[in-house]
Amino acid sequence: MKVSSVTDPAFAGFDDIIDVRAPSEFAEDHLPGAINLPVLDDAERARVGTIYKQVSPFDARKAGAALVAANAARHIAGPLADRDGGWKALIYCWRGGQRSGSFSTILGQIGWRVQRLEGGYKAWRGLVVDLVQNGSIAAPVVVLDGNTGSAKTAILHRLAARGVQILDLEGLARHRGSLFGAVEGGQPSQKMFEGRLAVAMQQLDSARPVVIEAESSRIGQVTVPKAVWKSLCEAPRIRLEIPVEARAEYSARDYADVAADPARLQDIIASLAPLHPRDRIDAWQDLAREGAWRELAEDLMRAHYDPRYLRHRSRYAAREKAVVRLHDLRDLEAAAGQVEGAMSRVICG
Numbered sequence: 001m002k003v004s005s006v007t008d009p010a011f012a013g014f015d016d017i018i019d020v021r022a023p024s025e026f027a028e029d030h031l032p033g034a035i036n037l038p039v040l041d042d043a044e045r046a047r048v049g050t051i052y053k054q055v056s057p058f059d060a061r062k063a064g065a066a067l068v069a070a071n072a073a074r075h076i077a078g079p080l081a082d083r084d085g086g087w088k089a090l091i092y093c094w095r096g097g098q099r100s101g102s103f104s105t106i107l108g109q110i111g112w113r114v115q116r117l118e119g120g121y122k123a124w125r126g127l128v129v130d131l132v133q134n135g136s137i138a139a140p141v142v143v144l145d146g147n148t149g150s151a152k153t154a155i156l157h158r159l160a161a162r163g164v165q166i167l168d169l170e171g172l173a174r175h176r177g178s179l180f181g182a183v184e185g186g187q188p189s190q191k192m193f194e195g196r197l198a199v200a201m202q203q204l205d206s207a208r209p210v211v212i213e214a215e216s217s218r219i220g221q222v223t224v225p226k227a228v229w230k231s232l233c234e235a236p237r238i239r240l241e242i243p244v245e246a247r248a249e250y251s252a253r254d255y256a257d258v259a260a261d262p263a264r265l266q267d268i269i270a271s272l273a274p275l276h277p278r279d280r281i282d283a284w285q286d287l288a289r290e291g292a293w294r295e296l297a298e299d300l301m302r303a304h305y306d307p308r309y310l311r312h313r314s315r316y317a318a319r320e321k322a323v324v325r326l327h328d329l330r331d332l333e334a335a336a337g338q339v340e341g342a343m344s345r346v347i348c349g
Contacts, residue, residue, distance in 0.1 A: 244298055
């Protein structure tokens with residue numbers, strides 16, 4: 001099978017998509033929904049590579065074949081033991097070569113209907129890169145902007161519940177976007193982030209606007225790809241304007257996991273030392289030790305986040321098409337309704 005798009009409809013015709021690459025390759029990135037049945041694990045792959053370089057290609061292929069056969073037998077007797085005669089699978093490796101070819105041959109001899117992905121993971125990855133770096137977001141983009149603590153992500157999710165089309169970059173990146181934004185489980189690799197983003201982009205309805213939260217060019221440790229970043233920079237913006245006291249109160253609730261880990265909190269504050277006077281850093285550390293998260297959040301916003309956001313916002317002043325002013329963040333459903341109303345004016349105007 002030759003892949004034609006990141007979300008090729010042909011993928012749906014298979015009961016399983018099987019990635020036969022080593023576990024480390026699979027962990028870095030893989031086709032959405034794929035399962036990992038490696039024909040060579042990481043240590044075995046390294047061993048075969050050493051034989052190839054130090055002995056000969058023939059000896060490497062012979063050693064590799066024995067390992068592939070043993071691993072295939074283990075997969076057939078284990079994860080694939082309950083598959084019946086009508087089971088259909090798509091098999092891929094790095095380039096659609098020997099690893100997927102060997103496993104496909106064995107499964108085919110049993111009588112299962114298997115196909116190989118032509119060009120393997122590399123072919124699919126090429127489509128991902130082309131879309132997120134050189135393509136564009138097909139739907140009209142509206143950016144939801146606002147100072148730190150404006151509940152942009154929460155409002156974005158409520159817009160989705162109201163039927164508005166969204167693209168949740170922070171959700172895909174598994175990070176809340178600020179210094180305090182790390183979430184349990186960590187972030188995906190850059191490749192995996194781009195792959196999931198490409199899938200989300202292809203699933204958008206081009207006839208409807210899509211709301212995306214304003215981001216910097218990096219979300220935690222991953223970088224927003226060129227095509228998406230360009231769309232964010234060029235799109236009309238709706239800005240949330242909320243008093244700093246209300247934003248601090250909301251952040252104290254939203255970042256409760258950070259406040260619950262004093263050591264992590266103090267490490268993050270310490271990382272700001274190159275940007276602020278020593279007495280300010282010490283004052284923030286004191287608030288952290290006291291558990292005064294609302295007061296700490298407000299002071300961080302006033303002295304650190306808001307001034308930086310003001311400089312950032314000035315770059316996109318011409319793109320700001322509406323301002324939604326909220327007194328507090330107690331009713332996020334109502335806030336989402338106001339943003340949806342502003343969207344209609346921005347899109348139509």
